Structures are given as structure tokens and as C-alpha cells.
Amino acid sequence: KTIQADFLKSLQPGFFDQIFAQIEELDISVLVNATSSSRAFGIFQWKSESDIMDAISCNIIPMTIFTRRLASGMLRRPNKSAIINLSSAAGLYPVPMMGIFSATKAYVDVLSRVLDREAGSKIDVLTVNPWSLKSVVSKRSPLKLFEVSSNTLAKSILRSLGRESSTAGSLRHSIQTSLGETWKMRSIFNHHFYENEQKANLGKEENIFVV
Numbered sequence: 761k762t763i764q765a766d767f768l769k770s771l772q773p774g775f776f777d778q779i780f781a782q783i784e785e786l787d788i789s790v791l792v793n794a795t796s797s798s799r800a801f802g803i804f805q806w807k808s809e810s811d812i813m814d815a816i817s818c819n820i821i822p823m824t825i826f827t828r829r830l831a832s833g834m835l836r837r838p839n840k841s842a843i844i845n846l847s848s849a850a851g852l853y854p855v856p857m858m859g860i861f862s863a864t865k866a867y868v869d870v871l872s873r874v875l876d877r878e879a880g881s882k883i884d885v886l887t888v889n890p891w892s893l894k895s896v897v898s899k900r901s902p903l904k905l906f907e908v909s910s911n912t913l914a915k916s917i918l919r920s921l922g923r924e925s926s927t928a929g930s931l932r933h934s935i936q937t938s939l940g941e942t943w944k945m946r947s948i949f950n951h952h953f954y955e956n957e958q959k960a961n962l963g964k965e966e967n968i969f970v971v
Contacts, residue, residue: 761786767795768814770821780829789837791830793823793868794846800860812860819864827875835882842884842921845872849891849928865889869926876925887926888917 763782769775797818799811823845834841850858851865869887876885890913920927 767818767822768797768799770817770825771813776825776829787837788830788833789839789841790844791826791834791842792844792846793826794844795819795822796846796848798861801858803857804859807860815860815864819861820867823868824871827871831875831879831883835879837882840882840884842886843872843875843879844886844888844917844921845869845875847872847887847889849889852889873926884922885925886917886921889926889928891928 761783763779765775765779795818797815799818800807800815827843827845831843834843845868847868848861848865850862851867851869853862855862869889872885872887875883876887879885917927
């Protein structure tokens with residue numbers, strides 16, 4: 761079943777009620793929270809309050825409400841269920857030009873880890889903090905060696921489900937996360953994010969994507 765929804769409008773009254781009215785009869789065993797917006801990319805004090813609210817509305821609210829409403833039913837199911845929350849490596853470090861995005865992804869990461877402890881054995885909760893994926897924008901990236909395809913990332917996530925509570929999404933990204941713990945490598949990653957996102961958002965008013 762396919763339901764279309766604009767998650768930038770998630771704060772509007774009745775937004776989620778309309779969605780859940782269409783799925784209340786379904787036995788949902790797997791929830792993947794992957795909504796994400798980059799509208800607030802850029803220097804924090806230069807971004808409009810509207811763009812900031814849009815980023816928060818898309819990156820935080822849907823993940824929180826869908827998990828809250830569906831987790832109760834998952835806990836009542838006789839079989840095990842799963843929740844996969846796509847955060848981002850940007851949520852692990854303070855990234856210039858991506859302050860709002862980084863902060864919202866840090867929220868996803870922390871809440872997901874808490875849910876993993878609270879859900880017990882009935883629900884496998886997995887947090888995914890990936891780095892860059894292969895794209896046209898990243899062709900000249902200095903970190904191209906670490907990039908993986910979306911298919912590779914998806915397969916790695918499925919292998920991690922039920923075995924781990926948090927993953928970078930692939931071996932290459934795990935190495936990148938480990939390297940990112942050092943100050944020197946973190947500065948390189950920050951510069952990479954800065955250049956990549958400047959190019960990705962050049963001439964665009966809106967960019968909704970899955971990280």
C-alpha cells in the first residue's frame with residue numbers, strides 16, 4: 761500500500777491522523793524512518809526561521825510520531841518486529857554549514873538508542889549513521905574511496921539488523937567513523953561536507969532526500 765504525504769507539513773493539525781487512518785488495519789512488523797530535509801543547510805544565522813522549522817518538521821517529527829504510534833502495536837505482536845532509524849554521520853560531529861541538519865540527526869541517533877534499551881527483546885531497533893553515498897556531486901570528493909552505493913548500504917543494514925543496535929551502514933563507513941574520531945581527520949570530513957553540500961544545494965530552493 762502506498763500513501764503520499766508531504767512531511768514538511770507534519771506540524772499541521774491532523775496530519776498524522778490522516779495517515780494512520782489508512783494503515784490502522786495493517787499488521788506492521790517493520791518501520792523504516794528515513795524522512796530527511798536539507799533546507800536548513802548553510803550558515804545558521806543566515807537561514808530563515810521557515811527553513812529551520814521545515815528541517816525540524818521533516819527530520820524529527822515524523823520519526824518520533826511514527827515510532828510512538830506503531831511501537832505499541834509491535835510490542836503486542838507474537839513475533840519480533842524491527843525499527844530502522846536512518847540518522848547520519850553528520851549527527852556524530854558538529855559539521856559547519858550543516859548545524860540544524862547535524863542537530864536533528866543527533867536527535868534521531870540518541871532517541872533510537874534509548875528506544876533500543878526500552879523495547880527489550882520484542883523489537884530490534886537499529887540506528888544507521890552513514891557517510892557519503894555515490895552520486896554525481898561526489899565524483900571529485902577527496903573521500904571517494906569511502907563512498908558506497910545505496911544498494912550496498914541497504915544490504916549492509918539488513919545484515920546488521922538483529923545483531924547490532926547501531927551501525928555506520930558499511931565497512932567503509934565504519935572505518936570512516938573511526939578515523940573521524942581524530943581531530944585532523946574530522947577537519948577533513950567537515951571540509952568535505954562543506955564543499956559537497958555547497959555544490960548539492962547550488963541553485964536549489966528545496967532538497968528532500970534519504971541519507
